[in-house]
Amino acid sequence: MDIEQIRNYCLSLPQTYEDFPFDEDALAFRVMDKIFAMISLSNPEWFVLKCHPDLALQLRENHHEIQAAWHMNKKYWNQINIFGTLPDSLITDMIRHSYAEVVKKMPKKIQTEYPELLTVTSPLRP
Template sequence: MNVEEVRDYCMQKPATTEGLPFGEDTLVFKVAGKIFLLIGLEQGNRFNVKCDPELAIELREQHTEVQPGYHMNKTHWNTVFIDGSLTYKQIYGMIDHSYALIVKSLPKKVQAELAGD
């Protein structure tokens, strides 16, 4: 998996925007203005995603490619290495989980707009 594949997957999610708020090396994906994924463009072999704290620990114990979030709150963020050891399904699942956590934290009105209600 590479940066372009991560980007393409993230941009398929409703109301997702991308930007470079931390400099031209870190691509950031947001939904309703809240970050759900960050990926370094220079290295491109890892990204940070939000994660439920209990699941974060479980994933770290199961996969050496999942580490506490680099430069992030280590309780709520994981760094995921995309070096080929994790399947696309596992990686996409972590991205989906991060997106869903952010959407769940949004006001009900915004959630309804995202759902098309």
């Protein structure tokens, strides 16, 4: 996947928007104000996604393109090299997983008010 495909896929998820919370290079994707993905515009191979801690370790062990994220909590965030050999389907699965991980931590009130958030499920399991 290239940066534009990633951007389009992230923005296709319910209640998602993009912004630049830190500088003009780090593009963040948020669901209900919570970041679930970020990508560097100057170095798009720096793409980070939230992940269940057990699954994060499994993915890092099985794919050299997936590492602990450099500037994020390494327990929960993976850095993905999109220019490696990962299939697009795995990248989209990891995006969905990240989104679902963020949504499941939201208050039940928000989940009830915005049921479309729960339509995005993760095909990945720890």
